[in-house]
Amino acid sequence: MQLRVLACLPRVGTPSGVIDLGGSHIIHLPFDEWLALEGQRQSAVYDKLRSKYTARPPAFWEWSLDVDPALTSPDRENTATLAKLASKDLDVFVAALHWYTGTPPIHPRRSVIYFDAERTEDGVPRVYGESEKEYATENSQPAIVLRSLDAGPLATMLVFASQTTAKWRDGAYEHSVQSLSLSSTPGLGWSTRLLLLVAAFEALLLADLKKGLQEAFAERFAALLTDEPAERKKWTWWGRLGYELRSDLVHARSIDATIRKLPAPPEEFVARLERAGVVALCRLLGGSDVVHQWQVEPAAC
Amino acid sequence: MAGGTGSVLISQQLRPNDVVRFSTPHVALAPIAGLQMSAGAVEAGNLLLVRCNRAEWETAERAYVFKDWHTQYYEANPVFLLRQYEPPFEPQHIQNALDDLQSAGRRLVTGLRLLKPGSVLEPVYTARFVVSDGLTVRELGPYRTEYLAMPLDGLTWMLEDAEAEGIGRLVATIEAVESIRDTAGLLATIDQFNLAHTPLVSNALSVHLLLTAITMVFADEGASGPRSAATMYNRAMLAMRWASPPLDPAIETFYRERVQSLRNLVHHHSLAQNEAELDEAKTNLSWSLRVGIRLLMQAYLRRSPIDVATPRQTLNRALDRFDAGDASGLEAIIRPPAG
Numbered sequence: 001m002q003l004r005v006l007a008c009l010p011r012v013g014t015p016s017g018v019i020d021l022g023g024s025h026i027i028h029l030p031f032d033e034w035l036a037l038e039g040q041r042q043s044a045v046y047d048k049l050r051s052k053y054t055a056r057p058p059a060f061w062e063w064s065l066d067v068d069p070a071l072t073s074p075d076r077e078n079t080a081t082l083a084k085l086a087s088k089d090l091d092v093f094v095a096a097l098h099w100y101t102g103t104p105p106i107h108p109r110r111s112v113i114y115f116d117a118e119r120t121e122d123g124v125p126r127v128y129g130e131s132e133k134e135y136a137t138e139n140s141q142p143a144i145v146l147r148s149l150d151a152g153p154l155a156t157m158l159v160f161a162s163q164t165t166a167k168w169r170d171g172a173y174e175h176s177v178q179s180l181s182l183s184s185t186p187g188l189g190w191s192t193r194l195l196l197l198v199a200a201f202e203a204l205l206l207a208d209l210k211k212g213l214q215e216a217f218a219e220r221f222a223a224l225l226t227d228e229p230a231e232r233k234k235w236t237w238w239g240r241l242g243y244e245l246r247s248d249l250v251h252a253r254s255i256d257a258t259i260r261k262l263p264a265p266p267e268e269f270v271a272r273l274e275r276a277g278v279v280a281l282c283r284l285l286g287g288s289d290v291v292h293q294w295q296v297e298p299a300a301c
Numbered sequence: 302m303a304g305g306t307g308s309v310l311i312s313q314q315l316r317p318n319d320v321v322r323f324s325t326p327h328v329a330l331a332p333i334a335g336l337q338m339s340a341g342a343v344e345a346g347n348l349l350l351v352r353c354n355r356a357e358w359e360t361a362e363r364a365y366v367f368k369d370w371h372t373q374y375y376e377a378n379p380v381f382l383l384r385q386y387e388p389p390f391e392p393q394h395i396q397n398a399l400d401d402l403q404s405a406g407r408r409l410v411t412g413l414r415l416l417k418p419g420s421v422l423e424p425v426y427t428a429r430f431v432v433s434d435g436l437t438v439r440e441l442g443p444y445r446t447e448y449l450a451m452p453l454d455g456l457t458w459m460l461e462d463a464e465a466e467g468i469g470r471l472v473a474t475i476e477a478v479e480s481i482r483d484t485a486g487l488l489a490t491i492d493q494f495n496l497a498h499t500p501l502v503s504n505a506l507s508v509h510l511l512l513t514a515i516t517m518v519f520a521d522e523g524a525s526g527p528r529s530a531a532t533m534y535n536r537a538m539l540a541m542r543w544a545s546p547p548l549d550p551a552i553e554t555f556y557r558e559r560v561q562s563l564r565n566l567v568h569h570h571s572l573a574q575n576e577a578e579l580d581e582a583k584t585n586l587s588w589s590l591r592v593g594i595r596l597l598m599q600a601y602l603r604r605s606p607i608d609v610a611t612p613r614q615t616l617n618r619a620l621d622r623f624d625a626g627d628a629s630g631l632e633a634i635i636r637p638p639a640g
Binding site for chain 1: 403404407425439440441442443444445446447450483485486488489492493496499502503505506509510513516517520522568569611613
């Protein structure tokens with residue numbers, strides 16, 4: 001049977017309401033429906049959350065999971081099995097959202113996932129993460145904002161992330177994805193983020209080389225980003241500067257001279273290089289057909 | 302910390318002896334997940350660390366009064382970084398207070414990690430609170446309740462009474478380093494060290510980050526290649542030997558025979574998933590970095606405008622001299638400034 005699953009998306013805002021992703025949706029849930037999922041229709045305590053919830057509604061990813069009907073009966077083991085089944089789809093969704101927006105989202109696993117089987121007084125089977133349902137009632141400062149126009153490209157990215165799952169779960173790519181994700185840790189300066197970006201690509205682009213690393217990094221990175229000669233020249237220059245700055249930092253050389261050569265202030269330069277890094281990763285994963293339509297500039301976030 | 306804010310919380314009705322001891326109605330609180338201490342409150346430099354009682358906790362976490370965490374709260378014994386603000390404290394000050402908790406919390410956690418091993422997590426990953434006249438503003442991170450869960454899971458960093466002064470000095474050193482010029486590389490090194498200890502980072506990536514940090518502390522400036530790598534790893538080992546002699550022979554073997562091949566495997570992402578080996582590498586590299594980063598910070602702070610050598614050259618020359626039996630260079634780096 002097809003089971004409706006709803007995962008709360010921490011700090012994701014969707015001002016326009018539903019985002020149609022083809023086989024799945026990002027939606028707002030009416031407060032009363034959320035109470036029904038939680039089994040709290042008669043709770044005065046929960047009712048106090050109504051205005052906060054309604055004013056800044058949480059986003060939920062809604063999709064269908066093909067499951068054995070026996071798993072939908074309320075039981076701790078069944079719920080654990082359902083959570084395991086849902087985790088693969090969730091990982092794909094999180095990767096797609098990261099690659100599309102350039103911002104790694106907080107994994108829905110940290111919040112709450114509802115399996116919308118039969119609704120009882122106790123609600124539906126669900127699993128809570130560390131934050132329980134707090135992100136459902138606290139969404140005042142979304143880190144990612146999605147609008148209707150994001151639906152098409154995000155849906156394409158979701159298909160792409162799904163089709164390439166086996167590849168990006170492989171050791172080298174997993175390492176790169178994790179390194180790129182780490183760069184969004186709040187409070188990190190541009191220098192650390194640049195080190196993480198180069199670390200993400202070192203093994204993917206330079207494994208066959210012992211010399212000429214900077215030039216090879218620049219050329220290969222640019223080749224992943226664009227087929228257009230003038231653009232490629234620009235990105236080769238950016239890649240060369242990025243690698244040079246990274247080497248200055250690692251080898252304790254003065255960064256002043258390299259910074260003077262940058263086409264933008266370091267913070268902005270690294271932010272744009274990071275965005276380019278996500279596109280390059282997708283190209284490397286085999287998504288040139290998917291990503292050729294994008295600009296390397298920041299998208300939805 | 303004295304007096305009270307006046308309002309009676311539900312927890313106080315349940316446990317009347319728990320009173321709010323804040324001296325002002327405007328406070329900022331950030332849990333330091335994993336940090337444990339036996340004292341009720343500790344001053345570490347300019348930081349005030351408090352084991353909040355339940356009433357104080359609930360000024361920030363009001364929703365939790367309805368949850369069943371009460372018994373676990375005292376079992377978890379969480380420690381908070383506390384800032385108290387005198388009036389006037391206006392709404393426009395709230396963001397600054399949250400930012401201050403983020404940077405002060407990061408410095409504190411860095412100091413803790415540089416002092417000794419243990420599990421501890423920056424507040425940016427869990428939660429930060431500003432309470433002002435009954436208004437609570439929260440900034441939440443992805444591991445929101447880990448400050449309650451980590452101690453219950455045995456993931457802790459125990460602050461002994463005698464360590465508070467040292468932590469205060471370390472935090473002050475980090476703050477001083479942040480405020481001087483040309484420390485982008487050093488601050489990035491500290492970030493690499495911290496990120497390597499972040500939850501959910503794989504052991505392979507942790508080791509990668511630590512190896513990068515080792516290069517940034519112990520390598521000859523501008524040099525690369527096998528000979529330079531051997532020198533760099535030898536210095537990392539010497540730093541450990543200097544800080545805590547005698548050195549375990551297994552650590553010598555690690556630095557002399559295994560770290561270079563491990564580095565090649567990690568950098569080419571061709572590492573077989575040998576978690577035990579990675580754990581050991583993480584431990585050894587972290588120890589060397591604890592010593593190396595602390596020495597390098599001191600070398601930065603002691604740099605004078607007329608110095609020809611960079612701080613990293615100063616440190617590494619001192620380590621090379623130590624290898625030849627002369628510890629005076631390292632002692633000079635840690636010696637308190639005259640006067």
